[in-house]
Amino acid sequence: MTAEQTVPTPTGSAPTTTGRAAGTTTGSGSGSDRPNHRWIALAVIALAQLMVVLDATIVNIALPSAQADLGFGTDQRQWIVTAYSLAFGSLLLLGGRLGDLFGRKTTFIVGLVGFALASVLGGLADSFGLLVAARALQGVFGALLAPSALGMLTTTFRDPKERGRAFGIFGSIAGSGAAIGLLLGGVLTEYASWRWCLYVNVVFAVLGVIGALVFMAKPPKVERPRIDVAGVLTITAGLVGIVYGFSNAESNGWDAPLTIVMLAAGVLLVAAFVVIETRVAHPLLPLRVVLDRDRGGAFIAIGLVAIGMFGIFLFLTYYLEQTLGFSSLQTGLAFLPMPLSIMVSATQIGGRLLPRVGPKVLIFAGGLVAATGLLLLLRTDVDSTYAGTVLPALIVIGLGMGTIFSSAMNTATTGVARADAGVASATVNTMQQIGGSIGTALLSTIFADVVKDSLSGLSAAPTKLQQAQAVIDGYHVAFGISAGVLVLVALAGGLLINRQSVRLAKLERAASATTGSIPAAAH
Structure with missing residues (x-):
């Protein structure tokens, strides 16, 4: 088999070439092409993904301390989050395409170094403006890093079983990173300083750069069309x-x-x-990437999951801290069962069953399970206990989320030509970012309206108990809407994913055995 042999792919995908591709090598026995190096490369990729994902929640934990230290107003706090979101969300597709054009290893390393330097700048910030600028720079380099990481994962793992396991691990990180950020942010804020919530990224970045230089193959020379x-x-x-x-x-x-x-x-x-x-x-984004039926369904599911997850993290954090009286550290520890549950389901359920039953069944089941977990949160009250109400819900939600993430991310990048792997990965990240933005705005405004309506219906000045109950009413509506969104995730998997996707594993094995190419989605 020659280094560049074209094999046919399904309608909607570009021809896929075999042999060398960005992030992999063939025949050299070096870099990520060695079996053991591939898994070490996965660890490096997962570490970088964790840094990007946890950064959102870890900074949120640090905001009150940063506000007190730098002296900016409450109305300005939003810009610490918005600056990152604007830069990250708007530049993802460009970042993914740059990885396709110049090599994903190169953009991966540049993204890591830039993200670390921006984090140091933020940690050293002595003014509100400098902190906002640092957060915007984090977003710029995060937009370069995130699609490069997923793109390298896509091109590195080609065997169906290995691919399922790899995406199970990656999906568990993507789904649990926010909860890990809550825990890490609580620890650093309580025992060190809010600045260490930014400095900690340097540790991740240094390990990532070393791992990339040692264990990831040098990208081959590719044709670079005009941007x-x-x-x-x-x-x-x-x-x-x-x-x-x-x-x-x-x-x-x-x-x-x-x-x-x-x-x-x-x-x-x-x-x-x-x-x-x-x-x-x-x-920049070949429409063949998004018009494929299976990938389109996966992209929609990923965006909807991001909306639903917002209801979990924001409002459950409020409930734990404001209603149950948990500290930031206790809240982080309280969330820990969910990432553990996500890791178990992503690796043991999604990773193992995807080659056998296909994404249709798993995304459908995962959406319903996660929705059930959110409905369990409707039992929360002003005098509820963590063990009796929150803990069971977190475990169930984690089981559903892990199954969705591993299956949807794998499906969204399956069958993509190597030259489009970066921009396809960027589309995954973009859907997550847009979904998170929608969830933030939609659920926050609905929550505020419900609380206002609950209090306005009282004839006299509300007591503390009545105020607390009004807030609980708002939480319940937010949890209920999030559960409904996750039902839509299940429907996206059940109705939009191709019925023949159950044959995915057979086609992947055939493609991997004969060509070494990225497996093509079943149609």
């Missing part, structure tokens, strides 16, 4: 509009003029981007 400048400009501006629009809706309401203008402009620019991608020779 789709028009596509970059329209999608970047469009995503900025959408992310900022949802962020503004959270603080100023859905009827605020700026919210309406930004969301409308964002949607129009994304529509213009789609038109551009159909006409340029070298599109």
Whole structure:
């Protein structure tokens, strides 16, 4: 078999070439092509993914201390989060395509180094403006790093069983990183300083760079077509509009003029981007990547999961701290059963069963299980206990989430041409980011409205107990809506994923055995 032999792929996918690709080598016996090196490379990739995912929640834990130290107002706190979200969410597709063009190992290392330097800058910040700038830089380099990590995973693991295990591990990190961030942020804030919530990224980055240099293969020389400048400009501006629009809706309401203008402009620019991608020779996001039925269903499921997860982390954190009186550290420890449950289900259920039953069944079942866990949170009350109400729900939610993440991420990147692996991975991250933005705005405003309505119905000034019960009512609505969103995840898996995807494992084995290419999705 030659180093570059083209094999046919299903409708909707570009021809897939065999042999060398970004992030792998063939025949040299070096780098990630060695079996043991592939798994070490996976550990490096997972470490980088963990750094990116936990950064959101770990910084949220640090915000009150940072505010007291730097002296900025409560109304300014939002920009610490928004600066990162805008840069990260708007540049993901460009970051993924740069990895495709210049080599994912290169962009992976650059992303790690840049993220670490931005974290140091944030840790050293002596003003609000410098901290915001550092967070924006974190977002820029995170947008380069995240799709490179998933793209390398996609091109490194080709055997169906290995691929299932690898995505099980990666999915467990993606699903549990936010909870780990709560725990780590609580520890660092309580026993060190809020600045260490940023400095800790340097440890992850140093380990990641060393691992990448030693265990990841040198990317081969590839043809570098011109960057789709028009596509970059329209999608970047469009995503900025959408992310900022949802962020503004959270603080100023859905009827605020700026919210309406930004969301409308964002949607129009994304529509213009789609038109551009159909006409340029070298599109930033080839539409074949998203129009494949299985991948499209997986992308939708991933976006919906991000909406649902927001209800878990934000409002359950509020419940634990404000209602049950937990400290930040106790809250982080309280969430620990969920990432453990995610890891078990992602590796043992999703990772092992995906080659046998396909993503359709697993995403459907995972969505229903996670929704059931959220419905268990409707039993929470002002005098509930953690062990009796929260703990069982977290375990059930984790079992469902882990199954969804490992299956959906694998499906979203299966059958993609090697040249498109980075941008396909970036689409996964973009769906997560947009879903999180929607969840933040939608659930926060609904929660506030429910609390307001509950209190306005009282004839006299509300007592502390009545105020607490009104907040509980808001939590219940948020949990209920999140459960409904996860039912939609199940439907996306059950209705949009191709019925023949149960044959995925057989086709993957055949493709891997004969070509060494990225397996093609069943149709």
